[in-house]
Structure formats: structure tokens, C-alpha cells
Amino acid sequence: MTGGPSADNGPESGDSETQWPVTLAGVSETVVTTLGPNERWNVAALGVHAPDGDGPATATTWGRTRTWRNFRERGSGYVQFTRDPVDFAEAALSVREEDDPVIDSADAWVTVDVERRDSGNEGDTQWVEWALNPVDSTVERRVVPTTNRGHAAVVEATVAASRLDVPSYDRETLLDRLAYFESVVETAGGERERAAFERVCDLVDADW
Amino acid sequence: MTGGPSADNGPESGDSETQWPVTLAGVSETVVTTLGPNERWNVAALGVHAPDGDGPATATTWGRTRTWRNFRERGSGYVQFTRDPVDFAEAALSVREEDDPVIDSADAWVTVDVERRDSGNEGDTQWVEWALNPVDSTVERRVVPTTNRGHAAVVEATVAASRLDVPSYDRETLLDRLAYFESVVETAGGERERAAFERVCDLVDADW
Structure with a gap:
């Protein structure tokens, strides 16, 4: 059903019982x-x-x-x-x-x-x-990971957006954060980060 | 001098002239x-x-x-x-x-x-x-990348910290951001992210 290479027991886990193919931390x-x-x-x-x-x-x-x-x-x-x-x-x-x-x-x-x-x-x-x-x-594939602030900003934007309707969070603070993360995507994001932020804007009923 | 596996011409780049071993975007x-x-x-x-x-x-x-x-x-x-x-x-x-x-x-x-x-x-x-x-x-190694908000928060904290002495940035806004990113590290970071944030605190002459 899933296709791709066969199961990999996760050489990084150091434990033959677990099968996470990544190092989980935090x-x-x-x-x-x-x-x-x-x-x-x-x-x-x-x-x-x-x-x-x-x-x-x-x-x-x-x-x-x-x-x-x-x-x-x-x-x-x-x-x-x-x-x-x-x-x-x-x-x-x-x-x-x-x-x-x-x-x-x-x-x-x-x-x-x-x-x-x-x-x-x-x-x-x-x-x-x-x-x-x-x-x-x-x-499916292993790569050399890269760090892109725009990618992280998309993730943070989804967190902020999902809290907009939660009463215990201050809405103005969340909107300020969304504006900041949008600027990070503009500065450091690639094409996929820009497309992702557009999706965030489409999916969130708020202006910032 | 560098040791490790031999040179890799970056199968992801799709260009034999470039030798970046990652996909660069943004x-x-x-x-x-x-x-x-x-x-x-x-x-x-x-x-x-x-x-x-x-x-x-x-x-x-x-x-x-x-x-x-x-x-x-x-x-x-x-x-x-x-x-x-x-x-x-x-x-x-x-x-x-x-x-x-x-x-x-x-x-x-x-x-x-x-x-x-x-x-x-x-x-x-x-x-x-x-x-x-x-x-x-x-x-040296290829892995399955993971996304950790704490890692991203450390990176963002270094950006905010490096702007503290730049007059065109508002200091209070930067300190608020540092406080937020510290909370993200506490929530989502692993051991290395916590250690990194402690280093940020050691290296930055500010309180938030």
C-alpha cells in the first residue's frame, strides 16, 4: 500500500525494539x-x-x-x-x-x-x-537537512493561527506574531514557504 | 584534512556544475x-x-x-x-x-x-x-529531517539577540520575542535546544 523502499529499523534509534526512523527529541x-x-x-x-x-x-x-x-x-x-x-x-x-x-x-x-x-x-x-x-x-529518502527560517515561520504561524479562537490567548499578540512570521517568510522563505503562507492567509479568518 | 566520506556531487541539485549537497531554497x-x-x-x-x-x-x-x-x-x-x-x-x-x-x-x-x-x-x-x-x-551523513519548534526558536532568538544593539529595531519588541522563543524552547525543545538557549542567555547582555 505504501510503496517505496522497504522498512528501515532506524539506525539512529539505537534500540532494536523501536522503529522510529528519526532521532526524536523534544x-x-x-x-x-x-x-x-x-x-x-x-x-x-x-x-x-x-x-x-x-x-x-x-x-x-x-x-x-x-x-x-x-x-x-x-x-x-x-x-x-x-x-x-x-x-x-x-x-x-x-x-x-x-x-x-x-x-x-x-x-x-x-x-x-x-x-x-x-x-x-x-x-x-x-x-x-x-x-x-x-x-x-x-x-523514502534521507538528505542533508537545512535550516530555513521561513519554514519555521510557517510552522509558528500555524500555531498562532490555531490559537486565535482560544480565549486564554491574547488576540493582538497572536496577530503581531503572524505579521512577524509573514515578514520572515518574505525574507528567508523559498517558493514553497511563500505558497504555504498564502495558504495560511486563505485558511485563517483574520487580518494582520 | 576534512576526513569522512568522499566528495558527493549533490544528486539533488540536478546540475553537474554545482556541488551543493542540499537543495538550496530561500x-x-x-x-x-x-x-x-x-x-x-x-x-x-x-x-x-x-x-x-x-x-x-x-x-x-x-x-x-x-x-x-x-x-x-x-x-x-x-x-x-x-x-x-x-x-x-x-x-x-x-x-x-x-x-x-x-x-x-x-x-x-x-x-x-x-x-x-x-x-x-x-x-x-x-x-x-x-x-x-x-x-x-x-x-558526512544523510538523515530523515525532523521539524522541532525549539530548534527554530533558538535560531530566531539569535536573530533577535543580534539586533538588540541596532538602533533601527525596537528593543522591547525584540525582548518580547526572546521571551516567546524561550517559552517555545521550554515547550518543544529537546536537550540540545535547552542547552543552546542557555548559551544564548549567557552570551546576550539583556533580560527578558
Whole structure:
């Protein structure tokens, strides 16, 4: 179903039991696809927290999102590592559904079984922390990574944009941040970062 | 002198004349080492602008920095791609000199001949734009890249910090930004991002 090279057990992980094809540290911003009740794959952003000691990697869903629903109903998903800022922005801010679970820009993906680990409330929002147990992983390509401030600015813009309707955040501060990140994309972004920021502007009902 | 695997002509570039081992788009934040008059290698940050059409990649130095001096006197340097935020922060904000031109964390490096291409003034600061002509490149490792907001926040913090003494920037805005990026490192960074932010705090004479 996924195509590409065969599974890679992640020489960087140093642990034969884990199959993450990357070094997880802190929170890695990924794209996750989960199978919905319509048998289509919902594409969303997911922050993957590195394992704490011997524990599993984890991720938290906030509210009754599609990812939350599909994790609960299906107990699995595809965690994907992509450098493409357009795919990331759409995953973070739009409802996107695909016939295939793997997006074209994924450098690697991991099928995970997920298990509810903890839950709670923050304000009116219920959060659920999920343990992510890698089942299989595929590496499509390995490259020399580069650092582009425009790419990071797109990611930060999606974070700010997704908080605009959350009462505990100050809207003016978020809009100032969006303006700053737009300027960073203009200064340092490439073509894909500019396209991604246009998507952010299309998807967010606000002016800055 | 550099060790590691032999030169790689960059299958991603699609141009046999160029030897960048990465896809350059927009501005890539790199670490550059240049040989000083004391025969030691100065380690600094350098934003590499992707070629515009058939032109070369370029980078701009601002003011009479060591990189500017060494580019002018030596006409060359080592452009390095590293994921390590501590090395990046030190390159950006401190004076660091090494006996060897290649830093340990470099995933790849490119020896470049540099040529003054343009220059001008912004405020009291003279800038020089340099053409970077790759001579040889070495890839130490290729990996599946990950996106970490904490890493990006360290990079942004070095940018804000380096502007604190520039009169055309509003200091309070920069300090607010530094506080925000510190919170991002706390939320999303791994161990290296936390260490890098501590270095930023050590190296910057300001409180936020």
C-alpha cells in the first residue's frame, strides 16, 4: 500500500525494539493520517513527544478533532515526516482527506498503534495523551537537512493561527506574531514557504 | 584534512556544475568557518541565499566582521550544514575559533571560493554581498529531517539577540520575542535546544 523502499529499523534509534526512523527529541512536528468513518484518510498535524526514559513516544489531541476520533475508533495512524511547508500548513489548519494514507512529500512514515494514556481538561477543552507504538516504518529518502527560517515561520504561524479562537490567548499578540512570521517568510522563505503562507492567509479568518 | 566520506556531487541539485549537497531554497542558515590571520578557523553563522536563475549562491556580511575580513583576505571558507542548535547559537553570537575547519556536528560541508559581488550601506553598516562558488563538498551523513519548534526558536532568538544593539529595531519588541522563543524552547525543545538557549542567555547582555 505504501510503496517505496522497504522498512528501515532506524539506525539512529539505537534500540532494536523501536522503529522510529528519526532521532526524536523534544517535540517533533509531524503530519498524521488517520482513517475516518468514510474510509478516507484525514490529514492533520501532530506533535510527537520523544519517549521519556523507557516509555513510548506520545502525542496529545486537543478537543474532539478528527484525529482524536479516528485514534479512538481505529487505534492507529500513519505518522509522517515531511519538509514541505504547504503540506504542513494544510494539515495544521484545514480539513484535508485523501484516498491514500501517505502524502507525496513524506521523507519517511511510521505506522503506529495508539493507546489512550492520560486525559484531562484545560479550560473547556478535553485533551487526551496517546502512546504511539511504532509498528512499521518506511524511509523514502534521507538528505542533508537545512535550516530555513521561513519554514519555521510557517510552522509558528500555524500555531498562532490555531490559537486565535482560544480565549486564554491574547488576540493582538497572536496577530503581531503572524505579521512577524509573514515578514520572515518574505525574507528567508523559498517558493514553497511563500505558497504555504498564502495558504495560511486563505485558511485563517483574520487580518494582520 | 576534512576526513569522512568522499566528495558527493549533490544528486539533488540536478546540475553537474554545482556541488551543493542540499537543495538550496530561500535562505539556508549555515555555519561558516574562515581562516583568520592567526591561522585559526573562525566559526560564524552565514545565511546562504539560493541561486537566482543561473547565478551563484550568495551571502551577505554586515559590517567589519571576522567573516568579512577572512573572506576578503582569504577568498574562501567552509560552509557547513548542522542541525545542532548549540553550535549554531555559538556561531551566531560568540567569537569561536577552532584548529580544524569542520565542526563535529556538520552533516555536510562545502568549500567555497568567495568573490565580492556587491556592497552598500544600511545606516552606519556597510554590507558586502559575496558570490559563493562551491569547490568541493563532503557529506558526512544523510538523515530523515525532523521539524522541532525549539530548534527554530533558538535560531530566531539569535536573530533577535543580534539586533538588540541596532538602533533601527525596537528593543522591547525584540525582548518580547526572546521571551516567546524561550517559552517555545521550554515547550518543544529537546536537550540540545535547552542547552543552546542557555548559551544564548549567557552570551546576550539583556533580560527578558
